[in-house]
Amino acid sequence: xxxxxxxxxxxxxxxxxxxxxxxxxxIGGTRIIFDGAKKEASISVxxxxxxxxxxxxxxDERDGGAGKTPFIITPPLYRLDSGQKNIERIxxxxxxxxxxxxxxxxxxxxxPSASKQMxxxxxxxxxxxxxxxxxxxxxxxxxxxxxNKLTWQRSGDELQVNNPTPYVINFNEISVGGKALAQVxxxxxxxxxxxxxxxxxxxxxxxxxxxxxxxxxxxxHQANL
Numbered sequence: 001x002x003x004x005x006x007x008x009x010x011x012x013x014x015x016x017x018x019x020x021x022x023x024x025x026x027i028g029g030t031r032i033i034f035d036g037a038k039k040e041a042s043i044s045v046x047x048x049x050x051x052x053x054x055x056x057x058x059x060d061e062r063d064g065g066a067g068k069t070p071f072i073i074t075p076p077l078y079r080l081d082s083g084q085k086n087i088e089r090i091x092x093x094x095x096x097x098x099x100x101x102x103x104x105x106x107x108x109x110x111x112p113s114a115s116k117q118m119x120x121x122x123x124x125x126x127x128x129x130x131x132x133x134x135x136x137x138x139x140x141x142x143x144x145x146x147x148n149k150l151t152w153q154r155s156g157d158e159l160q161v162n163n164p165t166p167y168v169i170n171f172n173e174i175s176v177g178g179k180a181l182a183q184v185x186x187x188x189x190x191x192x193x194x195x196x197x198x199x200x201x202x203x204x205x206x207x208x209x210x211x212x213x214x215x216x217x218x219x220x221h222q223a224n225l
Contacts, residue, residue: 025053025080025110027127030215031170032106034071034090036098036135043129045108046085053080054111057088059131062103062188069104070094071131096133100166100189104131132168143167144210147221150187152206154225158194159206163187169210172217176225177203 028044035041047053056077059069073090080086088108096102111124146165153160159176163169171184179201187193204225209217 024049024125025055027108027129029129031130031132031211031213032090033213034092034131034133035139036096036133036137037139040089040091041131042087042089043106044085044087045080047080047082050082052082052113054078054113055080055086056109056111058107059090060105060107060128062105064105070096071104073106090131092133096135098135098137101135101138101168102133103168103186103188104133105129106131130168130170138166141167142213143169144212144218147208147210147218150223152223152225154197155194157197159197159201159225160192160194161187162192163189165189172209172211174206174208176201176206178205 026046026048028046032041032043045055054077057073058076059071059073061067061069070093071090072093073088075086075088078086090106105128107126107128109124109126143165146167146169149163149165150169151162151164153162159174159181166189168186168188170186174181174184174195176197177200179198181195181198181201184195185193206223206225208221208223209219210221212218
């Protein structure tokens with residue numbers, strides 16, 4: 001399993017400003033796939049550091065809006081001492097589409113405890129990971145298995161991908177004419193997405209990799225524009 005390390009930066013201000021210790025907590029995953037057949041999903045938060053942290057967690061809509069989401073995360077606020085590990089649970093509390101996947105964001109903020117050192121500045125760091133709700137009706141397949149259904153085309157200086165499937169497709173990499181695109185993300189179900197093309201991306205040959213449910217890149221796929 002891939003892990004995300006969330007870093008908290010401590011800066012000591014003396015006569016001159018100098019960077020000092022780097023500390024962090026470890027979040028047990030790069031994404032959460034919420035199985036619609038289950039009542040909840042979970043993710044671990046581990047503190048291998050010597051510094052205690054205050055952990056604050058919440059869920060946002062896909063567009064980052066502060067509106068109420070159909071989930072609760074518990075505990076939303078707690079202290080995580082050195083060497084401790086906690087499991088955060090995500091529970092669905094509202095209605096969700098049952099014919100396609102839905103995308104949300106889980107935010108986990110690590111706030112280091114106040115330093116006893118004079119004139120020190122503690123910086124909290126927030127990590128965002130995808131929360132994808134997968135209805136029971138879609139358990140029979142995966143985004144990787146839907147890769148050949150995507151269609152591609154040029155749109156000016158951008159690459160457009162159309163996703164006719166009910167899955168959220170997350171890209172690890174995309175190349176056109178042997179040139180890798182610098183900025184790639186995802187395409188929502190029954191939607192299109194556009195990514196800037198690099199200079200020199202000539203020809204119609206395209207290759208791409210999809211990130212699987214475990215956060216790892218899958219096999220290389222080929223397509224034509």
